[in-house]
Amino acid sequence: xxxxxxxxxxxxxxxEALVKLSFSEVEGIIGAALPASARQYQAWWAxxxxxxxxxxxxxLDAGYRxxxxxxxxxxxxxxxx
Numbered sequence: 001x002x003x004x005x006x007x008x009x010x011x012x013x014x015x016e017a018l019v020k021l022s023f024s025e026v027e028g029i030i031g032a033a034l035p036a037s038a039r040q041y042q043a044w045w046a047x048x049x050x051x052x053x054x055x056x057x058x059x060l061d062a063g064y065r066x067x068x069x070x071x072x073x074x075x076x077x078x079x080x081x
Contacts, residue, residue: 004058006030011062011078019064023074045069045076 010029011019027033038044038055047065048056059066064078 004030004055008058008062011059011064017080019078021076042069
């Protein structure tokens with residue numbers, strides 16, 4: 001199982017068009033700490049399916065995209081596509 005598979009599974013199980021999670025909630029879902037770059041760089045949350053963005057593949061494969069991100073509040077919104 002890949003590190004972000006639990007996030008994918010969590011999102012797949014949601015019926016909502018919008019899922020808002022704190023970074024702490026994401027960590028609880030994946031059972032591990034997010035990397036420091038997730039708290040520092042908006043690019044970490046980019047909707048890029050290619051390259052080394054394994055985290056993005058998790059939400060993209062679940063049918064979601066990140067739409068709003070607040071690094072200060074440490075909150076991310078996933079919108080169903």
